[in-house]
Amino acid sequence: MQKILIAFGGNALLRNGDDSTFGAQLIRAREAFAKISDTILENDVIITHGNGPQVGNILLQNELSGGVTSPMPLHACGSMSQGLIGEILLNAYDDIRIKKGISKEGVVLMTRTVVSPDDPAFRNPSKPIGPYYDRQASERLSREKDWVMREENGKGLRRLVPSPVPVDIVERSAIFSMLNDGFMPICVGGGGIPVVKTPGGFVGVDAVIDKDLASSLIATILEVDRFVILTDVSNIFRDFGKKTEEGLHRISHEKLGELLANGSFPSGSMEPKVMAVLDFVRKTGKKAVIGSLDDAGRVIAEEAGTVVY
């Protein structure tokens, strides 16, 4: 019996271009839980997940209904996505739980993640989110809402938001209690709702938190034995897409840190995952694994994927 945190990539529910209906997402979530049911049966498991495609749709719905309803800020769209994905994951897990005779219940905890107002990301918004706009609409939004906009490969302009580093998880005690009480917490959805701490309380901010970095943080806080990232690639690759491309199987955190420093990983996709596992392994001395959701059982057993020690 180990404490294992499993971070589901966006592909556990919805891939770009996939059927995005509720029913289709439910089927995919069921497949994801079926692949890790033995792990849940034998261990204390915490589930975290991304929310990219879902929050994108919610944002789009907000924008398209502008003038008819009050559009909610980005962080509130994140909260809605935690609710939506929470229902999908709970129902999907219960289907598998009943089938496999697992008594452990899942529970979805709304989670807020603290970021620093001094994070340099706030001075340099870099994450494109939401729909594409033409130049006129873009200039209006920039003026009215103070949005930073950027042209994207000829398709129009998109809003850019900051992606600050997560520094704390507000609901850490609640997650810890639920785990101790024998539940499987489903939490830190989409990296958590970004908030800054003020003397008066917590204030939601429009930002995007990398879900792997936030998962690494809660994995470290909970002192789990293993941190598992299930995604859509089989391994960490050095020099991905180049002639020197090489899938990594077992690698020390020192060596992986060198590769990261040498710029071996593409910044958009694998880099934050590498940073997330490195941070966990360095702080806890425990192992982390990155691998394919399709091969989840073998990844968790360290027979597939990239093991970082």
Added chain:
Amino acid sequence: MQKILIAFGGNALLRNGDDSTFGAQLIRAREAFAKISDTILENDVIITHGNGPQVGNILLQNELSGGVTSPMPLHACGSMSQGLIGEILLNAYDDIRIKKGISKEGVVLMTRTVVSPDDPAFRNPSKPIGPYYDRQASERLSREKDWVMREENGKGLRRLVPSPVPVDIVERSAIFSMLNDGFMPICVGGGGIPVVKTPGGFVGVDAVIDKDLASSLIATILEVDRFVILTDVSNIFRDFGKKTEEGLHRISHEKLGELLANGSFPSGSMEPKVMAVLDFVRKTGKKAVIGSLDDAGRVIAEEAGTVVY
């Protein structure tokens, strides 16, 4: 130290016609928590809440973006509203908590409520939800989505959904655990996400669960000492709006049951609240109070509102 369940009416966050922005809802939620902060400090408190105006806006956004994104089913819109309202209540509570030096943390638990597929409400959808449609759109929706539509006072046609009776709360153990661990659970939002239990698991259904009946159910399950409904009227009134109108102050459940049977309460508004408190008092022998949110402290102390014993 008592166990007290407090059900916030919709007006705790948003009244019809009010400013529905995130910021405005946050301010109202903060005012609501300020009114019950002493109760939270001195007791074990569970919070439940409605979601009418919020889920209405989410539904509208879904409809207006049809064809661009996959519209989510009604129950999933309910999940989104649990997330949205969850963030508002957590942030608002933390503001008050820090101000008043309350150590108890709030936690938002996604909650599913079981209804029976045999509930007669499914054969007689009665709750209007979402936007108004013209006859042509209405006939198309009726055909394509099997929606039941009804003309509403000259404004157009609206979808009708069933309002079945809640029979169980899926997350009952998690809520109980959180309460026992010293947290203030915020749960059963909007009456919970309606699901039916099948041999294979739980399936979301498009229905609306009365939040007071669902609150009564979880209050009974948790065996709380007091069930408090905070709403926008000062008391239960018999013959509301008639010449014989009379505000009730203290009344036995037997007497209140007689008034209910005699049709003394309007079916849309006060009737489900009366049914909710009656059910709780009959099953537990404990007291319930209905009163105004504005006067929350005195309602909880039984100095205002209607006490049912």
